[in-house]
Amino acid sequence: MIRWLLLLMLAAGPALAVGDPADQLPDPAQEERARVIGRELRCMVCQNQSIEDSDADLARDLRRIVREQVAQGKPDDAVFRFVHERYGDFVLLKPPFKPETALLWGMPAIALLGGALLIRGMRRRQRVAPGPQELTQAERDRLAQLSGRPRE
Amino acid sequence: MSEAAPNPEAAAWRRRALLLAPLAVAGLGGAGFYAMLRGLGTGNYDPRGVPSALIGKAPPDFSLPPLEGTGLPGLSAADLKTGKPLLVNFFASWCVPCVIEHPQLMRLARDGVAIMGIAYKDKPADSLGFLKQRGTPYARLGVDQPGRVAIDWGLYGVPETYLLDKSGIIRWRMAGPITEEILAQQVTPLLRRTA
Incomplete structure (x- = not known):
């Protein structure tokens, strides 16, 4: 049962939302370019899908706009700029590097540095940790008493 | 340890x-x-909320036809410079949260705030029915049936409301219904501050 469900999910996964042939560009090279651009644009309605993958109304409108501009011969960055001007950084699935996104992009380096510092701290603590200490006379007496052995 | x-x-x-x-x-x-x-x-916290890219900017250039039967004029970018702060509200008759925010819009209109309406992806007859049934809070009303002007505004759902200051610059955007709390805590103070 679960296997069937998994198979079904796998089969449904890669299907693109641009199923309507009327929405596709007649030139396959242009259509491919439009798809590459569309996969980098976030659908603002579903938010975790690109406009190529989303079935939302707004995603369809944006797919059409991308295709219109590609057909007009606009370069990729002009198409991205058009959408970015209207929807901001969030619409780009790869956000640009700037002060607001520095933390986002820097997080892997920050995490790595934090881990390295943690490991160094732990190592140092191990180094300064003292070895086995001598028992005091009182402790030795108590131990002997507990284990029932005669005193030394 | x-x-x-x-x-x-x-x-x-x-x-x-x-x-x-x-x-x-x-x-x-x-x-x-x-x-x-x-x-x-x-309504103060929206995990899906995204800041508008148009904050601090002038609205995009556009011109929308009026909705026949309302008697209201259509809406274009030039109509947004009135020398007073105003609201631009995108709505549709098929939108349930628009029903929730409608009483708040009516109250604002009664208080003399200019609200410019844009009917988004709606059949004109349906928009007209919606306003006939619930009242019209709008000073002007444009019809954006293809939804292209909405994309120039960076709209990603209805209702969406933009607040423009007295010089016509976009200062605030609400994606979602204007609830009573949002009206009291955000819209009213902002209208006073941008006047």
């Missing part, structure tokens, strides 16, 4: 702090979660 504590009292304090740390984390997390839930209820 492999460290031998030279000072037993400090070690005891450290142990106590370590015991309390998870409690403090859980407490903070709980408080944060509660604040989120509360914000979700009043």
Whole structure:
């Protein structure tokens, strides 16, 4: 049962939302370019899908706009700029590097540095940790008493 | 802890702090979660909310035809410079949250605030029916049936409301219904401040 469900999910996964042939560009090279651009644009309605993958109304409108501009011969960055001007950084699935996104992009380096510092701290603590200490006379007496052995 | 504590009292304090740390984390997390839930209820917190790219900018150039039967003029970018702060509200008859925010818009209109309406992807007859049934809060009303002007505004759902200051610059955007809380806590103070 679960296997069937998994198979079904796998089969449904890669299907693109641009199923309507009327929405596709007649030139396959242009259509491919439009798809590459569309996969980098976030659908603002579903938010975790690109406009190529989303079935939302707004995603369809944006797919059409991308295709219109590609057909007009606009370069990729002009198409991205058009959408970015209207929807901001969030619409780009790869956000640009700037002060607001520095933390986002820097997080892997920050995490790595934090881990390295943690490991160094732990190592140092191990180094300064003292070895086995001598028992005091009182402790030795108590131990002997507990284990029932005669005193030394 | 492999460290031998030279000072037993400090070690005891450290142990106590370590015991309390998870409690403090859980407490903070709980408080944060509660604040989120509360914000979700009043509309102050929207996890899907995205700041508008148009804040601080002039609205895009556009010109929309009027809705026949309302007697209201259509809407174009030039109509947004009135020398007073105003609201631009995107709505549709098929949009349930638009029904929720409608009384708040009516109240604003009664208080003399200019609200410019844009009917988004709606059949004109349906928009007309919606306004006939519930009242018209709009001073002007444009029809954007293809939804292209909405994309120039960066709209990603209805209702969406933009607040323009007296010089016609976009200062605030609400994606979602204007609830009574949002009206009192955000719209009214902003209207006063941008006047």
